[in-house]
Amino acid sequence: AQKVTQAQTEISVVEKEDVTLDCVYETRDTTYYLFWYKQPPSGELVFLIRRNSFDEQNEISGRYSWNFQKSTSSFNFTITASQVVDSAVYFCALSDRGSTLGRLYFGRGTQLTVWP
Amino acid sequence: NAGVTQTPKFQVLKTGQSMTLQCAQDMNHNSMYWYRQDPGMGLRLIYYSASEGTTDKGEVPNGYNVSRLNKREFSLRLESAAPSQTSVYFCASQYNDQPQHFGDGTRLSIL
Numbered sequence: 001a002q003k004v005t006q007a008q009t010e011i012s013v014v015e016k017e018d019v020t021l022d023c024v025y026e027t028r029d030t031t032y033y034l035f036w037y038k039q040p041p042s043g044e045l046v047f048l049i050r051r052n053s054f055d056e057q058n059e060i061s062g063r064y065s066w067n068f069q070k071s072t073s074s075f076n077f078t079i080t081a082s083q084v085v086d087s088a089v090y091f092c093a094l095s096d097r098g099s100t101l102g103r104l105y106f107g108r109g110t111q112l113t114v115w116p
Numbered sequence: 117n118a119g120v121t122q123t124p125k126f127q128v129l130k131t132g133q134s135m136t137l138q139c140a141q142d143m144n145h146n147s148m149y150w151y152r153q154d155p156g157m158g159l160r161l162i163y164y165s166a167s168e169g170t171t172d173k174g175e176v177p178n179g180y181n182v183s184r185l186n187k188r189e190f191s192l193r194l195e196s197a198a199p200s201q202t203s204v205y206f207c208a209s210q211y212n213d214q215p216q217h218f219g220d221g222t223r224l225s226i227l
Contacts, residue, residue, distance in 0.1 A: 009156070035215065045159075045206065045218040091158060095213075103149075103174070104208075104216060106158035 002027050004094050006107035013082050014115050021077040021110050023092030029053075033095040034068065034075040035104070040088040051075060082114045118142055122207050122219035129197045129226045137192040137222050139207030145217070147210040148190035150174075150182060152203040153221075159206060165190055197226045 003026040013019045025034065036048040049059065051068050059066045063080045079086055092107045123138045141148065146167050151159040151174075161174030165184040179201060181193045190209075194201055202225050208216040 044220045047215050050215050103161060108156055108158040
């Protein structure tokens with residue numbers, strides 16, 4: 001069975017601090033995708049990144065970076081020099097590549113609050 | 117290019133009433149999905165449709181029906197609404213194995 005665990009329910013930081021959001025996943029598939037989505041207070045879901053299970057190379061995009069480690073089944077997300085606009089709920093998700101192509105399994109989300 | 121459009125954005129129902137949530141995408145995507153989001157639960161899949169004319173149950177299908185009448189539209193119907201179905205509903209569409217595109221959600225309250 002597929003499962004995504006985001007153990008951090010809420011995180012509060014002060015602006016300019018770095019913050020890491022944890023994500024641990026379970027799957028029996030050897031081929032899968034991992035995702036991060038952002039849900040700002042306005043409620044829409046914003047796609048941030050997708051990672052293929054065969055590509056463990058870390059990725060950086062501006063202040064965002066992602067650390068994918070298959071050995072620990074983790075896909076952590078770091079925001080460097082956080083800003084108030086980063087305040088949102090962040091979801092980690094897993095997509096299997098079996099018969100239900102594209103089906104997403106979400107973690108419960110981490111509420112990030114960045115204080116000025 | 118509107119992407120994924122959900123209607124209505126908000127709705128209040130009484131227990132036992134029926135309701136259809138509409139979802140349309142203009143990206144010619146083959147797969148479409150309905151999720152519900154409850155506080156502290158993340159998003160859970162209700163139903164999905166891999167192609168026009170086909171639908172399959174997801175994780176939480178009880179109390180819902182869906183229709184994929186054409187490639188653009190995928191509707192979700194509550195035949196007899198219950199308070200437990202109070203939630204935010206998201207529709208998504210996808211082309212092959214590309215990332216899913218989500219609509220802005222429908223906030224549904226059942227009294």
